[in-house]
Amino acid sequence: xxxxxxxxxxxxxxxVGQIIRxxxxxxxxxxxxxxxxxxxxxxxxxxxxxxxxxxxxxDGLPGKRVLAVVNFPPRQIGPVMSEVLVLGVPDADDEVxxxxxxxxxxxxxxxx
Numbered sequence: 001x002x003x004x005x006x007x008x009x010x011x012x013x014x015x016v017g018q019i020i021r022x023x024x025x026x027x028x029x030x031x032x033x034x035x036x037x038x039x040x041x042x043x044x045x046x047x048x049x050x051x052x053x054x055x056x057x058x059d060g061l062p063g064k065r066v067l068a069v070v071n072f073p074p075r076q077i078g079p080v081m082s083e084v085l086v087l088g089v090p091d092a093d094d095e096v097x098x099x100x101x102x103x104x105x106x107x108x109x110x111x112x
Contacts, residue, residue: 013071014111022061040108046083054095067099
């Protein structure tokens with residue numbers, strides 16, 4: 001593992017976003033869901049996609065608050081321009097479980 005400084009860590013801008021819309025992404029190579037997230041008035045709405053179909057459905061995602069890196073450059077994922085990286089960790093079967101706050105927190109809040 002490579003050590004980083006606290007200043008390095010502070011360069012990564014991780015914010016709370018609320019999923020406002022989710023759609024299937026059949027064009028993706030692996031089962032994926034397209035996401036639209038609200039990060040509040042400072043950052044607004046951003047798009048992403050995530051391989052989260054094992055534990056989540058498009059109908060169950062709107063309203064969910066998740067953590068995402070918001071300061072990576074946009075990345076083209078097939079026909080979707082992903083603007084943020086939604087964060088998750090693997091379960092015992094290596095399937096993604098989204099990182100979510102366990103309290104009601106405002107959208108756009110920065111992780112520290």
